[in-house]
Amino acid sequence: MTRVTLCVTIVFDTGKYCIAKRMEAIQNKLVGPVSEELALVRAAKEGDDSAFEELVRRYDRNVFRIAQHITQNREDAEDVVQEAFLKAYGNLKQFQEQSKFYTWLVRIAVNEALMKLRRRKPERTVSLDEDIKTEDDSLPREIADWSPNPEQQYTQSELREILSKTIQGLPPGFRTVFVLRDVEGLSTEETAAALELSVPAVKSRLLRARLQLRERLGRYFQRRENGNGKNGEAKSADVKTGDGPSGDGNQ
Amino acid sequence: MKCSEFLTELTSYLDGVLDEKTKVELENHLSWCHNCYVVCDTTKKTIEIYRDSQLYELPDDLRGRLRSAIMTKCQQQKKRGPQTA
Numbered sequence: 001m002t003r004v005t006l007c008v009t010i011v012f013d014t015g016k017y018c019i020a021k022r023m024e025a026i027q028n029k030l031v032g033p034v035s036e037e038l039a040l041v042r043a044a045k046e047g048d049d050s051a052f053e054e055l056v057r058r059y060d061r062n063v064f065r066i067a068q069h070i071t072q073n074r075e076d077a078e079d080v081v082q083e084a085f086l087k088a089y090g091n092l093k094q095f096q097e098q099s100k101f102y103t104w105l106v107r108i109a110v111n112e113a114l115m116k117l118r119r120r121k122p123e124r125t126v127s128l129d130e131d132i133k134t135e136d137d138s139l140p141r142e143i144a145d146w147s148p149n150p151e152q153q154y155t156q157s158e159l160r161e162i163l164s165k166t167i168q169g170l171p172p173g174f175r176t177v178f179v180l181r182d183v184e185g186l187s188t189e190e191t192a193a194a195l196e197l198s199v200p201a202v203k204s205r206l207l208r209a210r211l212q213l214r215e216r217l218g219r220y221f222q223r224r225e226n227g228n229g230k231n232g233e234a235k236s237a238d239v240k241t242g243d244g245p246s247g248d249g250n251q
Numbered sequence: 252m253k254c255s256e257f258l259t260e261l262t263s264y265l266d267g268v269l270d271e272k273t274k275v276e277l278e279n280h281l282s283w284c285h286n287c288y289v290v291c292d293t294t295k296k297t298i299e300i301y302r303d304s305q306l307y308e309l310p311d312d313l314r315g316r317l318r319s320a321i322m323t324k325c326q327q328q329k330k331r332g333p334q335t336a
Contacts, residue, residue, distance in 0.1 A: 049325065056318050061309045064317075068307040077307070081317055082324065089325045143286045146293050151300050163304050182298045183306075188266075207262040214290070214297040221293075 041101045045092050052092075056085055059102055062184055063109045069179040070113035072168050073120070080116060084109035099193055106186070106194040110176060117172060150221030166216045174209035181206050252280040257287045265295055 037058075043051035060081060067080035087108050088095075095104055151159050167175055180191040181202070192202045252260075257280050263269045264277055281288045309317075 047329075049322065049329075052325065053318065053322055056321055060314060060318060064309040065307045078313070078317060082321055085321045086324050086328065089321075090328055143289050145289045146296060150296070159300075160304065160306055163301060163306055167301070167306075178301075183301055203262055207258075210262065210265075210294050210297060211290075213301070214294045217297055217300070218293060221296075 037101050038097065041092070041095065041097070044089075045095075052089055055088075055101065055105075059105055060085070062102075063105065066106065066109055066176075066179055066184060067113045067116075069167065069183070070110065070172060070176055071116045071120075072164075073116075076113070076116040076120070080109055080112045083112045087112070100190070103186070103190050103194050106180065106184075107196070110195060114172065144218060144222045146218060146221040147223045153221070162217070162220050166213060166220075169216055170209055170212055174205050174212065177202055177205040178209035178213065182210070252276045254280075254284060254287055257281075257284070258290075261291060261294065264291070265298065 037055075040051045040055050040058075044055065063081050063084055064077055067084075068074060068077035071077055071080065084105060088105050095101065147153065154162065167178070170178065176195065177191060177197075180186045180194060181188065186194065188199055188202050188206075191197075191206075192199045195202070197205075257277055260269060260273055260277055264274065269277065281291060
């Protein structure tokens, strides 16, 4: 009788151990980085500055990229990084932990970056709602195919200049959605939360941003029927003027 | 599927979140509509090029300076007491 009970207990405990281990593995897989972030946030809320510094270390590159994409100005982007983290630090206790800290931080950074844009361009109203025209304004007009590996036609610095000038031509509302979704890898829901937009609005802007960028890049990357696929002399001139071969890189 | 319907579904398709039935319809459309195929392929390349571009990377020296400035200001703010948003 005792032996039977012992066996049952061992089997039961082994089963419990396995389930506990499996749960631990699943939880680590699903919420590991999030709970790590939350632990840092909670420590920072309690006054641990080294925890906050770790959060800065974790996200400073992302905030800088987002800020420079929006402001298109390096000094402004540096200011945005400082102001966004400082604001996050000052208001940390108000962070309700209902979203990721990163999403909350991005929201602060985007607002700071838009404020910089407004200050720099006081004659224009800069908001995420501007330049949103009809549903048809982004329908593809240029269908021409691109060369294979078109980015390899240019040096790294030329390519960076092309990409920078091209994205600069998008309205801030499109540019920001594209950067958060496609460059920074936020989900549609996270992007909507960070920008205080609806999910359908994010989807609609993302489609139009992608199509507009595609069309603008096509001017550099289109397959050339004559020649070797390179744009030759014209490409350097086009990159330098920054307006693309068709000349409409402006906002 | 018509070309306009393809365009409506393009973002979900590229994000891999399209339901199976619509995905099959869209891929069937792409198999015969060259223009939509080109739009789809070059839009995908656009995203990949930007994602891989390393545009606006933060240089290490500037990164160090920024972090140090942030932490100094945070500590100053802490000494001054809580601020309002």
